Amino acid sequence: MEIERAGEILAVIALDPSRVSGGAPIFFAENNEQQFAVALILARILGGTVHDLENGVCVVTRH
Amino acid sequence: MNYALTVITAALAGFLARWYMLRRDYRQYPSYPQGWAIHLFLGFIGGLIGAIIVPAFLEKEFAALSFLLLAASQFREVRKVERDTLEAMESTEMVKRGTAYIEGIARVFETRNYLAIWVALGVSLVFEFFAWLGPWRVLPAALAGLILAVLLNQLMQGKQIGDLARVQIVPLKFENSMLVVGPKYMTNIGLAEAREVFVKRGLAAVIQPSGPNAKATLANVGQMQAIAHDVASMVGIYMDVDEQEYTPLVRRDSDTGNLYLVMIPSEQNRDAFLAAIRRVPVLEGAVRKPLTSLPGKMVD
Structure with missing residues (x-):
């Protein structure tokens, strides 16, 4: 049986390097504003959606 | 015997019934005009099949009858064609229809051809039944066709949310x-x-x-x-x-x-x-x- 993933994390944009590791490409930002600016650009490039994990990390996913 | 009038009237009735059912669709599917042309033609073929069944039976041409029933089974293809078209177009939809909806639409299109066959068959039956009326038998036949088309269409109306x-x-x-x-x-x-x-x-x-x-x-x-x-x-x-x-x-x-x-x-x-x-x-x-x-x- 083929398993289809509902969503996929394409990129992780974080403020604090100690909170993230492994897996998807990780981008770091200086502050909140820059974090969401980077997230928006990545989302538009990749055709994804920005989700805020509310712990200083946000991810770009494709559904 | 000459059945030309029977076949023409009944096939026309089937065609018109299919047309009537096309007009009732509000989703602009099938598309106009190509999609319409396809379905009107299929409706005409269905009407013709329904129309010929009665004369074939009266003439005891059972081989012809079997072939007609075989031809009717070809309408199953309609469902496949509709499904393939909609599935191919799915990637161009901003909001997907989903497979359940596509399956539903495909089924409706297959069914409507059968309804056209029913209408043509009914008209053809009434036309032969009132043979003693001469050319005036067009009137009861047309009435029967109208009632059948409206009734069948009403029965096929699904519910809404x-x-x-x-x-x-x-x-x-x-x-x-x-x-x-x-x-x-x-x-x-x-x-x-x-x-x-x-x-x-x-x-x-x-x-x-x-x-x-x-x-x-x-x-x-x-x-x-x-x-x-x-x-x-x-x-x-x-x-x-x-x-x-x-x-x-x-x-x-x-x-x-x-x-x-x-x-x-x-x-x-x-x-x-x-x-x-x-x-x-x-x-x-x-x-x-x-x-x-x-x-x-x-x-x-």
């Missing part, structure tokens, strides 16, 4: 980045700009099923997708291909069985939004009737 459920506007709000509609957490919207668009232009509604049967029917994922697609195609949608966060969402509240729909229509017209939801067809494949079973009655 408005028949199964109460639909009301509910306010939408954000708890930090979570989009909340009523008691339901719909999704997480990360971008502040997107949240602003939702607050300013978004609309949300609750669809409350009227009973256990409706509740089970609305729990079908295909039905939920069909609601999103049809409402988006009726009231228009505010999104571009790369703006996934504005995709309409339908979620089910496990406690009550209520569905929650949130979307950003191109115009913020609440009445149009509600009317669109009520008009979404209930998919034949989604209908469940748990109340007809003993365990279903026990849990009610």
